[in-house]
Amino acid sequence: MQGITGHELSSKKAEYLKYIHMQGDVVKTTEIAAHFSVAPSTVTKALTEIAKAGYIEHTPYHGVRLTPLGTEYARFLVRRHRLVALVLSRHGLEPEEACREAKKIEQCFSKDLTDRMCTSLGHPMMSVCGEIEHDACCCGSHGGYRG
Amino acid sequence: MQGITGHELSSKKAEYLKYIHMQGDVVKTTEIAAHFSVAPSTVTKALTEIAKAGYIEHTPYHGVRLTPLGTEYARFLVRRHRLVALVLSRHGLEPEEACREAKKIEQCFSKDLTDRMCTSLGHPMMSVCGEIEHDACCCGSHGGYRG
DNA sequence: CTCCAAATTTGGTGTCTATCTAAATTTTTC
DNA sequence: GAAAAATTTAGATAGACACCAAATTTGGAG
Missing domain, CATH: 1.10.10.10 (Winged helix-like DNA-binding domain superfamily/Winged helix DNA-binding domain)
Structure with a gap:
């Protein structure tokens, strides 16, 4: 983390x-x-x-x-992918398209940039291709209001 | 083009x-x-x-x-850079930061994706690091309302 | 339990991009 | 014109990614 x-x-x-x-x-x-x-x-x-x-x-x-490290890292990769896809979907791309394009560009986004976008988006819980987990997110737990 | x-x-x-x-x-x-x-x-x-x-x-x-081809291509590259920077600036990054980060990720954006974003943004004329020229843009001239 | 087929790994190559150093070449300047 | 500066050429290295062919390991059939 x-x-x-x-x-x-x-x-x-x-x-x-x-x-x-x-x-x-x-x-x-x-x-x-x-x-x-x-x-x-x-x-x-x-x-x-x-x-x-x-x-x-x-x-x-x-x-x-x-490994535990790999799990943590993979979670970051998935979160990054979904955030990038979400951004693209907000710029004229259909969900499926956004997901596909995100795969091509996500590797360019640093952890820092990803976190900044996450914050700016208000730590969204859903993207166009799945849930976004914030457990290991930039600024702690943003699990939303469950109760 | x-x-x-x-x-x-x-x-x-x-x-x-x-x-x-x-x-x-x-x-x-x-x-x-x-x-x-x-x-x-x-x-x-x-x-x-x-x-x-x-x-x-x-x-x-x-x-x-x-060459003429190079000029055309370079104009696309500049336009892409500025559009990417603009998107980043709308996601929590300061102008200078957006420009800097854009340099790192812009190469991943295809012409098609760039054009889609451009349209979605309403063919903006200004970015955080300069003007955006639409002469050779996705769908013709979007020079704004000059008269 | 043995042996063969399937899965997997090793070792060797090739391509592409980007870089450097050192040597050769061309241009410029005094 | 000759030395200095700029540029190109040639040869090497390095990382990422891919393939093939050969060797190894595993696992199932008999």
């Missing part, structure tokens, strides 16, 4: 991490390779590096699983 | 082109190298490639100058 810049991982690796997060628990190399339409060896290489950076635990031949 | 995707040049080359455009007429290698704090040879290499793509005319040892 404290030291994230938003540029710790290259955009491809960040995509892999987000995917692993969304699949939950143990994810296999082949699954990732198929999802992103790349050769398994390409994924293995990326996974090794992501593991070296501490975001996942890689048990050769058995798949990967997020 | 017709075929621009916004990704014709790598982000560095696009920065060089924008700089050449802003300096006007003939620009020297050393000037560019100094501005971006890179070795002259790095610039020469990039310039050669930008010239090959048709955006500039490079007369060895004498500098470069934009």
